[in-house]
Amino acid sequence: xxxxxxxxxxxxxxxxxxxxxxxxxxxxxxxxxxxxxxxxxxxxxxxxxxxxxxxxxxxxxxxxxxxxxxxxxxxxxxxxxxxxxxxxxxxxxxxxxxxxxxxxxxxxxxxxx
Amino acid sequence: xxxxxxxxxxxxxxxxxxxxxxxxxxxxxxxxxxxxxxxxxxxxxxxxxxxxxxxxxxxxxxxxxxxxxxxxxxxxxxxxxxxxxxxxxxxxxxxxxxxxxxxxxxxxxxxxxxxx
Numbered sequence: 001x002x003x004x005x006x007x008x009x010x011x012x013x014x015x016x017x018x019x020x021x022x023x024x025x026x027x028x029x030x031x032x033x034x035x036x037x038x039x040x041x042x043x044x045x046x047x048x049x050x051x052x053x054x055x056x057x058x059x060x061x062x063x064x065x066x067x068x069x070x071x072x073x074x075x076x077x078x079x080x081x082x083x084x085x086x087x088x089x090x091x092x093x094x095x096x097x098x099x100x101x102x103x104x105x106x107x108x109x110x111x112x113x
Numbered sequence: 114x115x116x117x118x119x120x121x122x123x124x125x126x127x128x129x130x131x132x133x134x135x136x137x138x139x140x141x142x143x144x145x146x147x148x149x150x151x152x153x154x155x156x157x158x159x160x161x162x163x164x165x166x167x168x169x170x171x172x173x174x175x176x177x178x179x180x181x182x183x184x185x186x187x188x189x190x191x192x193x194x195x196x197x198x199x200x201x202x203x204x205x206x207x208x209x210x211x212x213x214x215x216x217x218x219x220x221x222x223x224x225x226x227x228x229x
Contacts, residue, residue, distance in 0.1 A: 004155075032216040034217070043220035043223050102158075
């Protein structure tokens with residue numbers, strides 16, 4: 001039973017498009033929500049993260065939107081580029097859980113030139 | 114990869130044999146984690162350590178044990194490997210003084226393990 005549900009499983013967009021990846025969680029004790037980017041053969045790399053005291057965070061072309069009441073958060077990639085093609089994972093953790101992080105199943109993004 | 118190395122990077126073994134994977138960090142981070150990554154499951158926590166000799170179970174700990182005798186090293190052992198343990202294993206670290214935050218986890222390059 002996955003504590004963090006991620007959708008879609010895969011996504012194809014054209015260069016310049018705005019892919020959106022969604023995640024939902026159940027555990028209200030979660031207080032840290034990161035997104036990771038993973039290229040084939042590499043380990044996941046932290047992309048951007050948000051805490052529940054804010055509803056949006058931007059870093060460059062990446063934006064997290066957070067809806068605490070709905071227990072949902074999403075990643076938007078502005079002006080997507082072929083180099084953004086990767087697998088993206090959302091995650092959630094809580095300090096009370098000794099930083100036990102739960103991951104979504106991942107979204108494979110393809111950005112076509 | 115934030116000063117994290119994993120060894121070996123690839124391993125093929127047979128069912129019933131013991132296997133030990135090593136994670137080594139040069140960042141002096143307090144927390145270390147072992148995850149496995151399987152299609153459709155994302156990453157799932159196996160075990161973690163919150164200090165030397167302090168470890169605890171994660172979500173999928175059955176069939177695995179860990180040890181941490183030094184800050185920089187975290188070992189994952191499969192006592193008797195099974196085909197269901199074929200996976201990619203990632204080590205992660207967090208909680209260093211310059212780590213940017215308590216929660217931020219940084220991942221190693223992974224070990225691909227195949228159990229025949």
